[in-house]
Amino acid sequence: MTEEKVELLKGTLDMLILKVVALGPIHGYAIAQRIQQISRDFFRLQQGSLYPALHRLEDRAWLKAEWKSSETGREAKFYALTPKGRKQLEAEVKSWEQLTDAVALILRAAE
Amino acid sequence: MTEEKVELLKGTLDMLILKVVALGPIHGYAIAQRIQQISRDFFRLQQGSLYPALHRLEDRAWLKAEWKSSETGREAKFYALTPKGRKQLEAEVKSWEQLTDAVALILRAAE
DNA sequence: AGCGACACCTAGCACATCTACATATACGGC
DNA sequence: GCCGTATATGTAGATGTGCTAGGTGTCGCT
DSSP states (O other), X not given: OOOOOOOOOBTTHHHHHHHHHHTSOEEHHHHHHHHHHHTTTOOOOOHHHXXXXXXXXXXXXXXXXXXXXXXXXXXXXXXXXXHHHHHHHHHHHHHHHHHHHHHHHHHTOOO | OOOOOOOOOBTHHHHHHHHHHHTSOEEHHHHHHHHHHHTTTXXXXXXXXXXHHHHHHHHTTSXXXXXXXXXXXXXXXXXXXXXXXXXXXXXXXXXXXXXXXXHHHHHHOOO
16 A cells, blocks of 8 residues: 655644745745645645645744735735744754754664 | 753654664663753653653554663663564654655755 | 636644653662 | 652643645636
C-alpha cells in the first residue's frame, strides 16, 4: 500500500507561508501552488490547512490582505508581509535552524 | 522578556526517544536527561510529554518495558527497542530528512 | 450542458505537547 | 530524626494545529 502521505510538522506551516509571501504579494490559492512547486511536489498543502492559517496570520498582524484581481482576471485576496511579519519570519527561521541542529545532534549521537 | 521557551515540533519527540533508546536500554527519567544533555541543553523534555509518549510507543509495540533496578538502586522501567521500533526509527529518520530538505528548498527560494 | 481549474470558505475531528499536579523513595546535611 | 533535593513514575485538562470533508461561485473549454 505504501500510502505516501506527507504531513507537515505542526508549527512549520506558518513559517513556510510567511516565507512564500515574503517573495512578493500573492493570493492564497497561489501560495499552496508555490509551496508545492518549490518543494518539488513534496508538500501538498490542503485548503483546510491553508485558509485557516492565513486568517490566523492575518489576525496576528503578520500578514495584510487586499482584494485584487488575479492573473486570470478573477477577484482574489492578495497577502503581503507586514513589518511585524518580517520579524516573525526571521525569528521562526532562526529557531527552525536551532531546532534542526539540536535534532541532528541527537540523531548523530553514538553509544 | 524574551521568554526562551523551546517547544518541540509535534511529531519529532517519538523519533528522538526511539533514537535514544536505540543507544541501549534506558529508563524514562534518564531518557529526558540524555536528550537534554546531547542537545546541549536545547531540549528540556517535560514529564508530561515524556511519559505519555513512552506509553504511546509501548502501545504501538515500538518499545518494550521491563522493571529493573536503576543505577541508584531504585526500581525503574527500562525501555528497549523492539524490531518494529527499529524499523520505525529508520522510517522516521528518513522522512525527517526528506522534510527538512523540502523546508530548506523553500527557505532558500529567491524571488 | 458539463467538467475541470481557479479561488474562497467553515465545521468538526484527531492528536501531540504543555502546564500543573500527585505520589513515593533515596540520600545528604543539619 | 527531619527536611529538602534529586530520582522516578504517573494523570488530567487545556491548547493549538493540521487534516478530512464538506460547501459556494466563476471562468473557459468542448
